[in-house]
Amino acid sequence: MPPKKESKDIDVAKGFKDLEEIAAWFERGETDLDQGLVKFERAMNIADALKQRLALAENKVKEIKKKFE
């Protein structure tokens, strides 16, 4: 998985939507272990990418604010 690459381009809204779907998948009690593991890993990757994306955005906001203070 290349999460670094994903973090730059990830669509935040879609990322959240995917995460919600994965959470729902687990809550339904599906039994496919392999699929579950793939989904979990994907979820962690998305979450990580989103986290980084948000952190970047926060920094950018701070930076912009500073410029105008």
Added chain:
Amino acid sequence: MKVLQVSEFIEIVNGILRETLSGEVFAVEGEVSGFKVSQGQWVTFDLKDDKGLLNIFMVLRNLTVPVEDGMRVRVFGYPRVYPKFGKFSITADRLELAGEGALKKALAMLRARLEQEGIFDPARKRTLPRFPQRVALVASRESAAYGDFIRIVNERWGGLEVDLYHVLVQGERAPQEIVNAIAQAQGSDYDVLVMTRGGGSLEELMAFNDERVVRAIFASKIPTLVAIGHERDITLAEEAADVRGSTPTDCARRLVPDRRDVLYELATLADGIESAMLEELEARQTILERAFDAPGTWLTGRRTELESISGNISSGVEVWLKDLAGRLVNQARLLQSLDPKGVLKRGYVMLKDAAGNSVTSISKLAVGKEVAIVLQDGEAGATVTRVGSKKIQPKLL
């Protein structure tokens, strides 16, 4: 003795009368009786006192005051015998009202008539500009009213351009001069036409009750401000004006605002504008701040949401895995119970033929057939020595 023809005699008499008794020398005063206007241009009436009576003839155009029977008037003119009828009369050039009573009565009549025409209609009155710049002043240069007016105007306000139209403010010639002045002022670009004079007797103020003056004021294209006499004197000209001042001083006050009032008003206005501006700015500032903080707030929200979902998934996976494991254990137990080895453990054996298939019926066996006996811990070869279909009787335990 000289004999004259009638008309010759009348001519001589008229000549003597005219020379010796012209209007410049005397006026005749008496009470009006039998007042009559004929053909819209001739006025005739009798002028009388306790002991005498005179016929008066007049051209209507020369009559500048309203007259009715019972009034005391003064007639200026010349006496004459009308040749055709031999009738003695006075041809009047001019007529003046005599005495306060007649003046008041005439005034009341004129007032009623002008009112009927709508000359005093409040609905027709215009408002004066708050800050006039050019003013036409109809007044007497020598009057105290003029001095007072100018002084008060200058005290209150500066930079006003006042053009004086000097007029006589009383006497026979006053009304015409005033009318001319008002007419002349119409030609210029004035903001207000002011007319004023100080106090006086009713007779002295009569020029401002003159119908011609009242009509000129009413017709003025320039808004008018008129103040005549004292507070209690109200002339018709004042009533016809757009704005009435009670005195010349009051007139000045009505014309221009007091600069101190205006300065105070300006200061208050400036304060008001400033505080309104500040309020507006503050409101905008708040909006800006909120807009400024919005991205940060949004991001914090997203971060919280992400943590929540990530947590959900992590704990969800654990629960899910435990659940899966639990199901596995149950499955294993079930399978264990189905394991044939478990049966062998309990002392049963299993037969297999040479091909390794399990033998479950006697029909598959024959004497001499090789079979394998499977026990829990191994197999043993055996040969069938006997085949019978005897049923096994279950032992009752």
